[in-house]
Amino acid sequence: MKKLNLIVCLMLMVFTINTASAQARRQRPVISPEIKSDSKITFRLMAPEAKTVKLTGNWMTGAGAQIELMKNDSGMFQATVEPLPSEMYTYTFSVDGVRTLDPSNPIIVRDGTRNESMFMVPGDKTNLYGVFDVPHGTLEIVWYPSSSLGLTRQMYVYTPPGYKESTGKFPVLYLLHGAGGDEDAWTTLGRTPQILDNLIASGKAKPMIVVMTNGNPGDAAAPGATPAKKAVTGQPAQGNAMGSGRFEESIVKDVIPFIEKSYKVAADKNNRAVAGLSMGGMQTLYLTNNYPEKFSYFGVLSMGLMDNRQGGANTSADDRMKGLEKLKASQPKLYWIGIGKDDFLYANAQSLRKFLDDNKFKYEYLETTGGHTWPNWRIYLSELAPKFFK
Amino acid sequence: MKKLNLIVCLMLMVFTINTASAQARRQRPVISPEIKSDSKITFRLMAPEAKTVKLTGNWMTGAGAQIELMKNDSGMFQATVEPLPSEMYTYTFSVDGVRTLDPSNPIIVRDGTRNESMFMVPGDKTNLYGVFDVPHGTLEIVWYPSSSLGLTRQMYVYTPPGYKESTGKFPVLYLLHGAGGDEDAWTTLGRTPQILDNLIASGKAKPMIVVMTNGNPGDAAAPGATPAKKAVTGQPAQGNAMGSGRFEESIVKDVIPFIEKSYKVAADKNNRAVAGLSMGGMQTLYLTNNYPEKFSYFGVLSMGLMDNRQGGANTSADDRMKGLEKLKASQPKLYWIGIGKDDFLYANAQSLRKFLDDNKFKYEYLETTGGHTWPNWRIYLSELAPKFFK
Numbered sequence: 001m002k003k004l005n006l007i008v009c010l011m012l013m014v015f016t017i018n019t020a021s022a023q024a025r026r027q028r029p030v031i032s033p034e035i036k037s038d039s040k041i042t043f044r045l046m047a048p049e050a051k052t053v054k055l056t057g058n059w060m061t062g063a064g065a066q067i068e069l070m071k072n073d074s075g076m077f078q079a080t081v082e083p084l085p086s087e088m089y090t091y092t093f094s095v096d097g098v099r100t101l102d103p104s105n106p107i108i109v110r111d112g113t114r115n116e117s118m119f120m121v122p123g124d125k126t127n128l129y130g131v132f133d134v135p136h137g138t139l140e141i142v143w144y145p146s147s148s149l150g151l152t153r154q155m156y157v158y159t160p161p162g163y164k165e166s167t168g169k170f171p172v173l174y175l176l177h178g179a180g181g182d183e184d185a186w187t188t189l190g191r192t193p194q195i196l197d198n199l200i201a202s203g204k205a206k207p208m209i210v211v212m213t214n215g216n217p218g219d220a221a222a223p224g225a226t227p228a229k230k231a232v233t234g235q236p237a238q239g240n241a242m243g244s245g246r247f248e249e250s251i252v253k254d255v256i257p258f259i260e261k262s263y264k265v266a267a268d269k270n271n272r273a274v275a276g277l278s279m280g281g282m283q284t285l286y287l288t289n290n291y292p293e294k295f296s297y298f299g300v301l302s303m304g305l306m307d308n309r310q311g312g313a314n315t316s317a318d319d320r321m322k323g324l325e326k327l328k329a330s331q332p333k334l335y336w337i338g339i340g341k342d343d344f345l346y347a348n349a350q351s352l353r354k355f356l357d358d359n360k361f362k363y364e365y366l367e368t369t370g371g372h373t374w375p376n377w378r379i380y381l382s383e384l385a386p387k388f389f390k
Numbered sequence: 391m392k393k394l395n396l397i398v399c400l401m402l403m404v405f406t407i408n409t410a411s412a413q414a415r416r417q418r419p420v421i422s423p424e425i426k427s428d429s430k431i432t433f434r435l436m437a438p439e440a441k442t443v444k445l446t447g448n449w450m451t452g453a454g455a456q457i458e459l460m461k462n463d464s465g466m467f468q469a470t471v472e473p474l475p476s477e478m479y480t481y482t483f484s485v486d487g488v489r490t491l492d493p494s495n496p497i498i499v500r501d502g503t504r505n506e507s508m509f510m511v512p513g514d515k516t517n518l519y520g521v522f523d524v525p526h527g528t529l530e531i532v533w534y535p536s537s538s539l540g541l542t543r544q545m546y547v548y549t550p551p552g553y554k555e556s557t558g559k560f561p562v563l564y565l566l567h568g569a570g571g572d573e574d575a576w577t578t579l580g581r582t583p584q585i586l587d588n589l590i591a592s593g594k595a596k597p598m599i600v601v602m603t604n605g606n607p608g609d610a611a612a613p614g615a616t617p618a619k620k621a622v623t624g625q626p627a628q629g630n631a632m633g634s635g636r637f638e639e640s641i642v643k644d645v646i647p648f649i650e651k652s653y654k655v656a657a658d659k660n661n662r663a664v665a666g667l668s669m670g671g672m673q674t675l676y677l678t679n680n681y682p683e684k685f686s687y688f689g690v691l692s693m694g695l696m697d698n699r700q701g702g703a704n705t706s707a708d709d710r711m712k713g714l715e716k717l718k719a720s721q722p723k724l725y726w727i728g729i730g731k732d733d734f735l736y737a738n739a740q741s742l743r744k745f746l747d748d749n750k751f752k753y754e755y756l757e758t759t760g761g762h763t764w765p766n767w768r769i770y771l772s773e774l775a776p777k778f779f780k
Contacts, residue, residue: 049487097439100490106503107614114495118614131616133542138532143526152523163654224497224508226521262554374497 021359031092032104035118039083041121043091044104048075050095057091058116059084066094086123087375087380088191090116109188112180113223127198128296128382129191137163139142139193139330142262146254149246152216154221155183155255158193159263159276160207161198169264171271171389172209172252174295174379176280176303182222183214186381189374195381204386209272211259215280224281248254248286252294266319270333273388278345282306285352289323292330298389301380302372304348305355324359333389335363338380342371395734397492401557419489420466422494423481423509429473430513432489433481434494438460438465440485440724441457448506449474455483461721476513477765478581480506494739499578502570503613515765517588518772519581524591525551529583532652534760539636543604545573545645546615548583550590550597558653561661561779562599564641564685565662566694572612573604576771579764585771598663605670607637638676642684660723663778665689666734679705679713682720684737687778689726691770694738714749725753725775728770732761 032044045053051068060066069077090109090272093100101108102117109118120126140157163170175192177185186192192210201203220226260267271296277285281303286299315323327335335356339349356363366383370376393588422434435443444456458469482498483490491498497507510516530547553560560568565582567575575583580598589595610616639663650657666674671693678688705713717725725746729739746753756773760766 012631045488047488049441051486095488096437096441096486098435098437098485098490099487100488101505103489106500106505108498108500108505110496110498115491115496117496131611134540138533141529141531152526184541186639221521276656389595 003143008138011212028145030104030375032102032328035083035119035121037119039085040080041070041080041084041119042078042080043093043102044068045077045093045292046096046222046359047071047077047095050077052094053077053095054096055079055081055091056079057089067086069093084121085125086121086125088118088126088378089122090118090127090293092116102184108237110184110223111189112182112185123262129194129198129205129378131194132198132201133296136197137161137193137200138163139187144254144258146250146252149252151220154225155214156187156212157259158196158210158212159261160196162207163209163264166264169266170209171266171273172211172254172259172263173297173385173388174211174213174214174272174274176215176274176276176283178215178276178278178280182216182219183212184222185345186212187209189377190381191336191378192381195378196385197384199382199385204290208385208389209259210267211255215247215253215283216274217244217250225357245286245290251283251287252291253382256294263311269294269330270296271389273297273299273386275301275336275381276303276374277301277380278303288327288332289320292323292327292332296333296334298334299338299380299384300333300349300350300352301338301384302340302343302345303375304337304345306338306348306353307308320355321359324356328361335361336366336384336387337363338366338368338376340368340370340372340376342369343376344372357388392635399780404696409425417538422492424556425509425511429475429511430470431474431509432468433459433468433483433492434458435485435492436465437461437467437485442486443486444465444484445469445471445481446484447471449477449479455690460484472548474511476511476515476517478508478510478516478519478768480482480508482506487596490705499575500613501579502572502575515711515768519588521584522588522591524587526587526769527551527583527590528553529577532756534644534648534652536640538608538640540612543609544615545604546577546602547653548577548586548600550586550599550603552597553599553654556654559656559661560597561656561663561688561776562601562653562678563775564601564603564645564662564664566603566605566664566666566673568605568666568668568670570667572606572609573602574612574666576602578601581768582771583766586775589772589775596779597760598775598779599649599653599655603637603645605666605673607634607640613726616635633672635680638673638680641673641677642681646684659684659720660686661779662688663687663724665691665726665771665774666693667691667770668693668762678717678722678725679710682713682717682722686704686723687726688722688724689728689770690734690739690742690765691728691774692730692735692739693737693742694727694729695741696738710745711749718751723753726756726767726774726777727753728756728758728759728762728774730739730766732759733766 030044033041043055054066056066067079069079071077105117108115108120137158142157143152143154146153175186200207265327275285281300284300311369314353341388370374420434420436424432433445443459446456457469459469461467495507497508498505526547527550533542533544534545536543536621565576590597664674664685671690677772758766
């Protein structure tokens with residue numbers, strides 16, 4: 001009985017820290033989202049004073065698609081959506097027109113300067129990137145000097161299970177995010193640590209280090225990792241313009257040397273891969289053209305030729321051809337392209353394929369359904385990582 | 391001109407991913423919070439359809455304290471608060487009664503199952519835990535086997551600047567969070583990596599490893615780090631009851647051996663410290679009583695004697711005295727107590743002091759203003775870490 005008193009007393013600590021929150025907690029908790037056994041999902045929000053609550057989810061199609069939640073007598077808004085296939089989903093509420101996260105769901109994912117509530121519907125997709133009872137790698141949040149960018153910068157480094165104890169040397173995948181993202185994107189949205197853990201546990205992928213940098217050359221780190229709040233202007237930060245080649249140069253001049261000095265790395269081209277999505281795909285194309293001797297494996301995800309120029313905004317048709325000749329001469333082991341049928345860069349990816357076909361350069365190609373989205377990029381990483389370092 | 395077109399085109403990628411968000415971004419961005427040069431803070435929310443918007447911040451005192459934002463003709467709600475002293479602040483909005491994060495502020499901190507928007511007012515406090523141009527340590531997110539708890543569990547490990555290159559062996563601080571928290575708390579809310587970076591750079595603290603575990607023995611990891619959403623019931627998860635000693639046993643039996651196998655560690659009591667806040671302070675007291683031979687440095691933050699029993703829910707007065715005799719015999723180098731004048735456990739901390747005084751046991755004591763809050767715990771870590779391993 002005394003033990004129970006003590007526990008009750010200590011639990012009160014949590015409650016007394018924030019009275020408003022304590023009041024909310026003493027009410028019967030709201031469960032949202034609730035994933036039923038038939039994969040129907042119920043969303044709930046207690047909002048007696050609100051007029052309207054709407055739901056926006058990344059599974060909805062069409063501009064401005066929303067579902068209206070219905071209010072009951074106790075002021076609870078609720079909507080149940082039809083069964084959703086297995087996937088990691090993000091959503092927000094709109095409460096009387098204000099974009100709101102779900103206060104009943106502690107799990108938030110950040111995409112650049114936007115935050116969304118997240119849930120998963122278990123099944124084939126989450127089998128790729130769920131947390132399972134397999135050996136787990138380590139995720140390191142590391143700062144490194146970038147003399148070419150004049151910044152000390154933050155990056156994430158995944159080391160595979162067994163890395164610490166191993167006396168071996170590991171291959172490295174440099175994995176690049178898209179516009180609006182940062183060094184956290186491939187971890188939180190891309191689920192890279194979980195994908196690699198699962199692929200390595202099943203023997204599909206070789207144990208490898210994965211390096212996830214911040215692809216915006218004007219930024220030291222993601223919002224929140226520096227004391228200054230990142231300006232929320234909808235415009236790229238100064239120095240972050242794509243296509244300058246500054247970030248790509250820093251990969252070769254700063255990142256690779258740092259990684260090969262600080263980690264147990266097999267430091268040769270046959271043990272280096274680079275892959276990127278969208279802006280990161282463009283950065284990968286820059287590296288194929290300018291540093292093919294550094295990598296044996298290339299992955300171009302949701303990207304293609306832009307304005308008839310392959311990678312780097314200033315690449316002329318001439319330079320592009322020179323880049324391809326250089327790439328051919330370096331005899332890469334894999335050049336991989338992945339794109340969704342509904343991707344707004346689909347035609348650009350086809351232009352890239354035509355350019356490579358016309359010039360008798362071999363590549364692998366994966367075409368999926370869907371568009372320019374993380375569900376595709378998680379699949380592409382799951383398909384691509386097993387092809388590296390074999 | 392072509393280069394500009396390309397950049398504009400690529401920026402559109404970000405916008406086209408989510409139409410609702412794209413619409414929001416095309417509007418003139420809302421700046422919130424805006425910290426003026428006089429440290430007045432303006433909060434803004436665009437909410438033409440909302441009736442009321444209120445602000446709750448952790449700097450406000452009194453139960454249910456809120457500030458109402460005023461609506462202008464364009465539907466923008468706004469409030470300016472008087473200058474706030476330097477600190478890391480968290481806040482939420484209430485939009486027609488619904489608890490909402492600030493959609494204009496990308497920076498969210500999670501405290502257990504609650505999320506809040508965050509900002510910092512620069513000055514003396516943020517000098518302790520801001521990101522400055524000093525060498526940075528690495529934060530590792532690591533999984534380890536806990537055979538005593540029957541779980542594979544996640545923890546955070548800070549390694550100091552220079553750790554990777556060093557051939558030396560480092561002392562270790564085991565740093566324990568409070569009720570409602572998890573392995574992320576001392577990093578995100580406690581700013582441990584930044585505090586240690588800054589203390590080490592100024593020569594105030596010795597380079598040390600800091601191990602931040604999940605103190606809830608029934609949990610494998612924080613919400614979001616496992617596929618199952620943590621139940622939001624306001625009750626501790628099954629097996630998470632405080633005072634069972636299960637977590638404390640796992641520190642000694644699982645965590646310390648894992649750390650000393652996996653890291654470059656000086657593996658003796660003079661190179662081990664343990665400190666904890668609130669529930670973590672109670673866990674520290676358990677360790678002083680039961681494993682004093684394992685540590686030379688103890689920090690009890692915002693905790694004291696509960697119900698006349700020191701640490702561990704089943705500790706009788708007899709056992710407590712036996713524990714103290716054992717602790718005395720082990721001749722610890724530091725026993726440190728920190729508490730705020732307004733802490734609801736202030737009297738308990740005084741009971742602990744009286745018990746130690748009555749029994750002629752030396753300790754150091756820091757009394758601050760304020761209560762049972764992170765602003766105090768960040769100060770306590772800043773004061774305490776320099777005292778370790780000297």
